[in-house]
Amino acid sequence: xxxxxxxxxxxxxxxxxxxxxxxxxxxxxxxxxxxxxxxxxxxxxxxxxxxxxxxxxxxxxxxxxxxxxxxxxxxxxxxxxxxxxxxxxxxxxxxxxxxxxxxxxxxxxxxxxxxxxxxxxxxxxxxxxxxxxxxxxxxxxxxxxxxxxxxxxxxxxxxxxxxxxxxxxxxxxxxxxxxxxxxxxxxxxxxxxxxxxxxxxxxxxxxxxxxxxxxxxxxxxxxxxxxxxxxxxxxxxxxxxxxxxxxxxxxxxxxxxxxxxxxxxxxxxxxxxxxxxxxxxxxxxxxxxxxxxxxxxxxxxxxxxxxxxx
Amino acid sequence: xxxxxxxxxxxxxxxxxxxxxxxxxxxxxxxxxxxxxxxxxxxxxxxxxxxxxxxxxxxxxxxxxxxxxxxxxxxxxxxxxxxxxxxxxxxxxxxxxxxxxxxxxxxxxxxxxxxxxxxxxxxxxxxxxxxxxxxxxxxxxxxxxxxxxxxxxxxxxxxxxxxxxxxxxxxxxxxxxxxxxxxxxxxxxxxxxxxxxxxxxxxxxxxxxxxxxxxxxxxxxxxxxxxxxxxxxxxxxxxxxxxxxxxxxxxxxxxxxxxxxxxxxxxxxxxxxxxxxxxxxxxxxxxxxxxxxxxxxxxxxxxxxxxxxx
Numbered sequence: 245x246x247x248x249x250x251x252x253x254x255x256x257x258x259x260x261x262x263x264x265x266x267x268x269x270x271x272x273x274x275x276x277x278x279x280x281x282x283x284x285x286x287x288x289x290x291x292x293x294x295x296x297x298x299x300x301x302x303x304x305x306x307x308x309x310x311x312x313x314x315x316x317x318x319x320x321x322x323x324x325x326x327x328x329x330x331x332x333x334x335x336x337x338x339x340x341x342x343x344x345x346x347x348x349x350x351x352x353x354x355x356x357x358x359x360x361x362x363x364x365x366x367x368x369x370x371x372x373x374x375x376x377x378x379x380x381x382x383x384x385x386x387x388x389x390x391x392x393x394x395x396x397x398x399x400x401x402x403x404x405x406x407x408x409x410x411x412x413x414x415x416x417x418x419x420x421x422x423x424x425x426x427x428x429x430x431x432x433x434x435x436x437x438x439x440x441x442x443x444x445x446x447x448x449x450x451x452x453x454x455x456x457x458x459x460x461x462x463x464x465x466x467x468x469x470x471x472x473x474x475x476x477x478x479x480x481x482x483x484x485x486x487x488x489x490x491x492x493x494x495x496x497x498x499x500x501x502x503x504x505x506x507x508x509x510x511x512x513x514x515x516x517x518x519x520x521x522x523x524x525x526x527x528x529x530x531x532x533x534x535x536x537x538x539x540x541x542x543x544x545x546x547x548x549x550x551x552x553x554x
Numbered sequence: 555x556x557x558x559x560x561x562x563x564x565x566x567x568x569x570x571x572x573x574x575x576x577x578x579x580x581x582x583x584x585x586x587x588x589x590x591x592x593x594x595x596x597x598x599x600x601x602x603x604x605x606x607x608x609x610x611x612x613x614x615x616x617x618x619x620x621x622x623x624x625x626x627x628x629x630x631x632x633x634x635x636x637x638x639x640x641x642x643x644x645x646x647x648x649x650x651x652x653x654x655x656x657x658x659x660x661x662x663x664x665x666x667x668x669x670x671x672x673x674x675x676x677x678x679x680x681x682x683x684x685x686x687x688x689x690x691x692x693x694x695x696x697x698x699x700x701x702x703x704x705x706x707x708x709x710x711x712x713x714x715x716x717x718x719x720x721x722x723x724x725x726x727x728x729x730x731x732x733x734x735x736x737x738x739x740x741x742x743x744x745x746x747x748x749x750x751x752x753x754x755x756x757x758x759x760x761x762x763x764x765x766x767x768x769x770x771x772x773x774x775x776x777x778x779x780x781x782x783x784x785x786x787x788x789x790x791x792x793x794x795x796x797x798x799x800x801x802x803x804x805x806x807x808x809x810x811x812x813x814x815x816x817x818x819x820x821x822x823x824x825x826x827x828x829x830x831x832x833x834x835x836x837x838x839x840x841x842x843x844x845x846x847x848x849x850x851x852x853x854x855x856x857x858x859x860x861x862x863x864x
Contacts, residue, residue, distance in 0.1 A: 337686070340712075344687055348665040351658035357667075357823075364824045367817045369809035371826045373833070376647070377654055400710055402650075499679035507677045513667075514674045516681045523683070 317443035339393025378402030386440035443469035444553035456481035470495035627753035646836035649703025688712030696750035753779035754863035766791035780805035
């Protein structure tokens with residue numbers, strides 16, 4: 245594939261420009277903010293590098309699109325994609341980051357951080373024994389790069405980790421992987437659910453009333469995509485204690501609108517899509533590695549399967 | 555050693571009685587609360603099993619004292635001990651428990667739990683990238699059972715772990731172990747300090763003004779003994795940001811008196827001595843294992859070195 249002109253569109257276009265320029269790559273680049281990016285830039289480009297797409301822009305004319313994020317739903321979900329256009333995605337320390345994010349909220353729960361903080365306010369000394377990680381059962385939805393790294397870290401610490409995937413294929417660090425059709429059979433035993441799934445037509449509103457009715461007193465953590473969750477069903481499940489608390493890093497609409505009732509629910513923890521941030525350094529390293537694999541015709545481990553959607 | 559009569563003194567004496575009775579051990583037992591335990595019980599006993607000692611009671615007449623906790627300062631610190639009396643202590647899942655406790659507060663800090671919770675109250679969406687464990691340097695005081703298990707778990711997750719001990723002897727899972735005289739040389743690089751040291755004359759008020767002046771913006775976690783900390787020096791260090799926050803599970807006086815200013819400092823997290831709880835099951839298992847080693851003249855891995863004090 246012959247790549248000459250590359251357009252990079254990002255809120256952090258300046259940092260990316262400095263980092264890429266320092267690497268001395270022999271290509272023509274345009275580094276642009278989302279506002280300044282025009283259809284003409286796209287006509288000029290062989291390759292498009294961004295987190296995002298713009299409405300009414302035609303991405304089928306470039307040879308290669310590289311997503312600066314791990315998720316590619318903004319390129320594929322409910323959209324047509326020209327299969328001749330190569331689509332790649334950023335893979336970096338997302339797994340480690342998401343694993344630490346999830347672990348922090350599991351430990352916060354089993355170590356009773358909030359209870360002890362409340363007791364402190366009232367100067368009360370009331371011992372309560374924390375639970376141990378090796379007493380916890382966690383179900384991770386998605387057994388790819390991110391789900392597996394999370395399973396690795398949790399299982400190293402003694403957590404019993406189950407997985408759910410499209411295929412149900414066994415994977416290292418999971419005690420058992422269930423195909424998505426059968427995930428109900430283990431749900432009643434589970435202490436924590438972690439969603440890491442990409443957004444596709446199969447995962448849209450996967451976490452709905454039916455799922456929540458099958459669980460009891462569970463901690464629900466969403467680090468996948470907001471649209472995989474039926475928010476109304478979650479609020480009901482919190483009310484009826486099927487879900488004990490929810491930790492949400494992703495939302496169907498981001499930033500989460502002020503009017504959204506999730507903000508006011510005291511059992512909901514909200515973080516602003518920070519569990520798997522791409523740092524400019526890592527984004528540039530992954531982009532350059534992908535570019536050199538393309539030019540040298542080497543296999544790409546971060547190529548997106550358009551029919552699967554991830 | 556011939557053990558016939560054993561007195562067990564504990565607030566959980568009833569649970570211990572049930573568990574020990576179920577094991578069918580051929581000894582004479584008295585299971586008592588602290589209030590009902592008298593000097594006559596001690597005169598009757600060959601062995602004394604408890605968390606605690608009573609003032610004016612003479613423990614030098616029994617053959618064996620078994621501490622239901624990991625720490626034995628209540629038996630040895632600023633007290634005389636008849637070296638002919640065997641002293642053993644409970645070793646069980648303390649290491650795992652304390653490691654998870656410390657990890658939970660390190661993650662709470664680097665994942666900005668409190669900042670995001672504050673933003674949620676105001677419905678504000680302000681991304682901030684969490685820090686990673688592999689960017690953190692932790693200094694653990696005490697490289698015994700508990701310190702080493704904590705080092706193991708933190709280093710598995712990528713944390714750079716340094717140790718401080720009396721001898722400075724290298725130990726697995728520590729990048730480097732410093733003798734206590736030299737610990738200042740690394741202090742300025744450290745992000746978190748964890749104290750797991752037993753209370754002895756050498757560790758009393760070890761964390762004083764001199765130590766805190768050498769650190770900057772550090773998270774200080776005390777799971778050792780309260781009397782190893784100079785509380786006034788800590789409050790000053792919090793005020794001058796040498797210490798960013800403190801997590802205290804142990805105190806010179808427990809329960810922590812209502813009048814203690816630590817309660818009102820918003821940079822101090824207080825837990826009621828719960829980081830290493832002995833469950834009745836574990837306490838009984840360890841006691842029975844120790845008893846059978848004594849009777850069969852096997853080596854004891856939980857025998858206390860009276861001159862060292864742990």
